[in-house]
Amino acid sequence: AAAQRRSAWTPWCGCPRAAPPSCSGRPFCSGHEPAGRPRVTPMLRHLTYKIKSTGPITVAEYMKEVLTNPAKGYYMHRDMLGEKGDFITSPEISQIFGELLGIWFVSEWIASGKKAAFQLVELGPGRGTLTGDILRVFSQLGSVLKNCDISVRLVEVSQKLSEIQALTLTKEKIPLEKDAESLEYMKGVSKSGIPVSWYRDLKDVPEGYSFYLAHEFFDALPVHKFQKTPQGWREVFVDIDPQVSDKLRFVLAPCATPAEAFIQRDETRDHVEVCPDAGVLIQELSQRIALTGGAALIADYGHDGTKTDTFRGFCGHKLHDVLIAPGTADLTADVDFSYLRRMAQGKVASLGPIKQKTFLKNMGIDVRLKVLVEKSEEPSVRQQLLEGYDMLMNPVKMGDRFNFFALLPHQRLQGGSREMSAGQSKPSAAPVAGFDELAWE
Numbered sequence: 001a002a003a004q005r006r007s008a009w010t011p012w013c014g015c016p017r018a019a020p021p022s023c024s025g026r027p028f029c030s031g032h033e034p035a036g037r038p039r040v041t042p043m044l045r046h047l048t049y050k051i052k053s054t055g056p057i058t059v060a061e062y063m064k065e066v067l068t069n070p071a072k073g074y075y076m077h078r079d080m081l082g083e084k085g086d087f088i089t090s091p092e093i094s095q096i097f098g099e100l101l102g103i104w105f106v107s108e109w110i111a112s113g114k115k116a117a118f119q120l121v122e123l124g125p126g127r128g129t130l131t132g133d134i135l136r137v138f139s140q141l142g143s144v145l146k147n148c149d150i151s152v153r154l155v156e157v158s159q160k161l162s163e164i165q166a167l168t169l170t171k172e173k174i175p176l177e178k179d180a181e182s183l184e185y186m187k188g189v190s191k192s193g194i195p196v197s198w199y200r201d202l203k204d205v206p207e208g209y210s211f212y213l214a215h216e217f218f219d220a221l222p223v224h225k226f227q228k229t230p231q232g233w234r235e236v237f238v239d240i241d242p243q244v245s246d247k248l249r250f251v252l253a254p255c256a257t258p259a260e261a262f263i264q265r266d267e268t269r270d271h272v273e274v275c276p277d278a279g280v281l282i283q284e285l286s287q288r289i290a291l292t293g294g295a296a297l298i299a300d301y302g303h304d305g306t307k308t309d310t311f312r313g314f315c316g317h318k319l320h321d322v323l324i325a326p327g328t329a330d331l332t333a334d335v336d337f338s339y340l341r342r343m344a345q346g347k348v349a350s351l352g353p354i355k356q357k358t359f360l361k362n363m364g365i366d367v368r369l370k371v372l373v374e375k376s377e378e379p380s381v382r383q384q385l386l387e388g389y390d391m392l393m394n395p396v397k398m399g400d401r402f403n404f405f406a407l408l409p410h411q412r413l414q415g416g417s418r419e420m421s422a423g424q425s426k427p428s429a430a431p432v433a434g435f436d437e438l439a440w441e
């Protein structure tokens with residue numbers, strides 16, 4: 001009966017696994033399977049038991065298990081960032097990236113009336129480098145922020161990465177909270193005296209006036225994949241290959257599945273990826289921003305509802321077959337910004353997506369680079385700054401592939417006033433930094 005059931009699932013070959021460069025966000029070399037990595041990983045064993053007992057799994061379930069399974073997930077117990085890891089991100093490439101984002105938050109704080117306190121909330125902070133660079137800007141702008149009570153809240157599922165974040169931001173190893181009831185699982189104080197707390201989920205972060213940041217976070221969230229067939233939309237699942245032992249393959253579901261509800265009625269593509277977890281997060285962020293103010297800045301590679309098969313793996317800075325040696329490579333899919341905009345449901349205003357090279361240019365990257373290059377005496381440091389700039393800005397590297405997208409309260413763009421308490425200034429409809437060209441002196 002099981003064999004009969006399985007025969008209703010048809011193999012799906014989809015687009016070629018090694019996506020062309022235009023599909024990729026991270027700079028990469030297209031490579032072969034890295035030597036020395038075992039094909040039969042503990043994660044593959046776990047997944048084959050699971051599929052044997054309950055049947056093929058959705059791509060979303062596959063991605064979630066492979067990346068964040070508490071025992072064997074790719075993100076949970078390793079540092080995968082940087083030259084020795086599997087990929088490198090903008091904050092790891094150049095300090096200027098985080099500095100300009102720090103200025104963006106200060107600029108939004110000023111434009112929305114210099115409230116007495118705010119939380120900086122980062123989703124998926126990696127090594128903590130980005131928040132570290134932002135906090136350095138906050139310290140340098142001490143005279144502007146001196147009466148503002150700032151706290152940092154980090155949303156991170158990985159035990160290993162949260163330990164690294166604690167070392168980056170507080171210079172300390174921080175023990176896990178003993179109180180099992182507590183929603184924050186770690187807490188410490190940054191080098192500049194700002195309280196830092198760690199959470200596993202955005203919904204655990206206390207509400208209140210906040211600036212949210214997600215850099216290369218949404219692309220790690222699980223996607224469902226659908227293929228248009230003569231019988232209608234069919235979801236892509238992951239199954240065991242009956243021809244080859246210890247090998248997985250993609251199959252198409254024999255009938256419609258519930259996740260199909262996420263596909264737009266007027267969809268014209270023949271293959272789509274949808275990320276319900278991203279929708280839930282955007283709804284939560286929009287609700288919070290509409291109620292208590294602040295803003296969200298989301299930076300990632302992605303498209304505006306135009307691309308099809310973008311699901312891919314990265315290992316050792318090379319493209320990697322997503323079904324081979326699961327748990328040893330990063331899995332990612334481009335962010336669909338048109339879906340994020342729809343999920344905001346008009347509760348807040350959205351800006352973007354705009355290309356990274358435009359956003360950083362508008363934020364004054366050229367001025368900052370010039371200052372740093374002129375200040376540095378070491379030729380090697382100057383060289384590093386220039387190479388970092390090229391990586392972030394060059395259209396064929398990260399400049400065109402990464403996008404910036406923001407959520408803001410409607411009144412921020414209209415310049416309407418909310419009730420102000422003493423000492424606060426009225427919010428203005430000043431241009432939003434990064435999304436508009438600003439005059440730099």
Ligand SMILES: C[S@@+](CC[C@H](N)C(=O)[O-])C[C@H]1O[C@@H](n2cnc3c(N)ncnc32)[C@H](O)[C@@H]1O
Pocket residue numbers: 068075081089090091092123124125126127130155156157158161200214215216217220221
């Ligand atoms: C691609 S890394 C990006 C790191 C960092 N933002 C950067 O740009 O260097 C993704 C980050 O999100 C975290 N992450 C992945 N899935 C998550 C989830 N469901 N909830 C919270 N954090 C998650 C990972 O552990 C990691 O810190």
